[in-house]
Amino acid sequence: MPLSEHEQRMLDQIEQALYAEDPKFANTVRQTNPVVHYKRWIIKASIGFVVGICVLMGGMILQQPVVGALGFIIMLACALLGLSGWRKGAGGAQGAAAAAAGPKQARKEKPGMMHRFEERWRRRQEGDG
Structure with a gap:
């Protein structure tokens, strides 16, 4: 589930505050x-x-x-x-x-020929023809 704009701004503010307060710790966390x-x-x-x-x-x-x-x-x-x-x-x-x-979204983002084959196979198994 993606973050809302408000949550993203809050996260960015927390991150900036962490860099301002303790840059060494922030650098260590970033490097992990x-x-x-x-x-x-x-x-x-x-x-x-x-x-x-x-x-x-x-x-x-x-x-x-x-x-x-x-x-x-x-x-x-x-x-x-x-x-x-x-x-x-x-x-x-x-x-x-x-x-x-999520699993449904990850499945939809899969491009290419194999995705089309898998989708056809799934429809056949479900009886949609």
């Missing part, structure tokens, strides 16, 4: 958000990916296949970690929104 954690994970994976590219290029320049292979492995691992963090961060936000909207 899983999305913030996954964003950091993505940033670290991106930096690691760039390092992997540098190691790979260094191996090519020095004509050391082992160093080049190590760079490729670093790139691959960082790409997988970054994609995993991106999926979890986006999935966590979407999952929370769907849970807040």
